[in-house]
Amino acid sequence: MKLIVSLPDNEPVFARAAAAGGADAVKVHMNAYHRASGASFGDCAQEKGRVLKLISEAGTQVGLMPGQQVLPAPAELNELIDAGLAFIDIYAHHLPAAYLEVGRRTKLILAIDRMHTEEEIEALTEIRVGGKRVTNMLEAAIIPPEEYGSRLSAQDIARYHTIAEMSKVPLLIPTQKSIIPEDLPALVHKNIGGIMVGVIVTGPAASGIERVTRRFRAAIDKLQDK
DSSP states (O other): OEEEEEOSSSOHHHHHHHHHHTOSEEEEEOSEEETTTTEEEOOHHHHHHHHHHHHHHSSSEEEEEOOSSSOOOHHHHHHHHHTTOOEEEEEGGGSOGGGGGGGGTSEEEEEEOTTOOHHHHHHHTTOEETTEEOOOEEEEOOOOGGGTTSOOOHHHHHHHHHHHHHOSSOEEEEOSSOOOGGGHHHHOOTTEEEEEEOHHHHOSSHHHHHHHHHHHHHHHHHHHHO
């Protein structure tokens, strides 16, 4: 189970805190309003320099949520990939079909919401460009906004496990709910490949990011030692 930290801002202090806590990777943003944190992120011209700085200074792998309705040009994404960007994470309905080519150059995580059908989930994991499967993970962003920050329930676990059974690639669970390390044993499934903790559980401060990341790292390591 991989541990990714979604950062509240594209600043090295947050990335270094996540790395110190044991994160396998961090995720940064551009062209987006982040509902859970209330933060807004600028366009590629505003954020590219900060993202490049993070790639060189984070101390762990760096991935990017490149936008929603507005995205960087393919050449701009390729520049970031050439600099060492480890993955792209974006809602499937926001990624133009022509951009799927990026999945041949770096890892591609496609996020799904609660509106996707079983057939769509299976098909998203099978998309190929030039004969190569381009989807590396699915992010199960299925919690409605009115439930953000509430405790993880047995029903949520059942939903995540159901999607994991449908998917042909590993599932990434974001902390849209207030997931705690003690919840992780219930999340274990052969096809759940990671958890992505964000501001709902870490808070907006670097000290909280390091502390919470360290707790999740210890819980994941304990599970893997069994």
